[in-house]
Amino acid sequence: QKEVEQNSGPLSVPEGAIASLNCTYSDRGSQSFFWYRQYSGKSPELIMSIYSNGDKEDGRFTAQLNKASQYVSLLIRDSQPSDSATYLCAVYNAGNMLTFGGGTRLMVKP
Amino acid sequence: DVKVTQSSRYLVKRTGEKVFLECVQDMDHENMFWYRQDPGLGLRLIYFSYDVKMKEKGDIPEGYSVSREKKERFSLILESASTNQTSMYLCASSSPTGVRNSPLHFGNGTRLTVT
Numbered sequence: 001q002k003e004v005e006q007n008s009g010p011l012s013v014p015e016g017a018i019a020s021l022n023c024t025y026s027d028r029g030s031q032s033f034f035w036y037r038q039y040s041g042k043s044p045e046l047i048m049s050i051y052s053n054g055d056k057e058d059g060r061f062t063a064q065l066n067k068a069s070q071y072v073s074l075l076i077r078d079s080q081p082s083d084s085a086t087y088l089c090a091v092y093n094a095g096n097m098l099t100f101g102g103g104t105r106l107m108v109k110p
Numbered sequence: 111d112v113k114v115t116q117s118s119r120y121l122v123k124r125t126g127e128k129v130f131l132e133c134v135q136d137m138d139h140e141n142m143f144w145y146r147q148d149p150g151l152g153l154r155l156i157y158f159s160y161d162v163k164m165k166e167k168g169d170i171p172e173g174y175s176v177s178r179e180k181k182e183r184f185s186l187i188l189e190s191a192s193t194n195q196t197s198m199y200l201c202a203s204s205s206p207t208g209v210r211n212s213p214l215h216f217g218n219g220t221r222l223t224v225t
Binding site for chain 2: 031032034041042043044045046049051088090092096098100101102103
């Protein structure tokens with residue numbers, strides 16, 4: 001079992017819809033969680049961090065964390081074609097090592 | 111804003127050459143990392159450093175070495191480049207772990223092609 005798992009996609013949503021990206025992790029002691037956006041040929045860019053159970057909102061982005069179920073998700077409201085990218089989930093495990101998921105490719109169709 | 115600068119955006123080298131990839135960060139971060147990213151394989155950690163002159167092997171250190179002589183600079187060295195080292199190389203930095211783990215901030219990446 002991989003430490004951090006994401007569906008590779010592509011996830012295709014129409015413009016204006018909500019995109020829901022999911023990530024599961026295996027280490028119950030994990031405490032810190034991050035979402036990165038990576039455009040094709042570019043480097044990952046940090047978009048959200050979340051440390052506590054529940055929701056954290058930043059503009060059109062909402063990160064959701066459920067430690068009991070060991071998943072973290074990213075919702076993108078009012079999706080735009082410019083949101084088309086690969087989204088990477090990153091998790092610090094109990095040993096303070098950061099592990100990245102393989103990423104989910106999101107396609108927002110006009 | 112954190113700035114992590116990688117010296118080259120694109121690099122083409124020949125098999126057997128010694129290759130230096132340079133990375134500089136301007137936020138006085140203690141932690142620096144080198145990853146490579148390949149299609150279908152995701153981000154893989156090559157080496158990291160938590161302090162000057164300190165280095166730790168990551169998941170795929172074979173064929174690579176690193177140097178951290180100054181806090182702001184972390185260099186990745188390919189002693190004898192091979193075609194299977196053709197990849198996107200990403201440098202990142204972060205502040206030390208405190209109450210909460212800090213995120214990594216990435217440079218723009220160096221796309222290395224070894225022919």
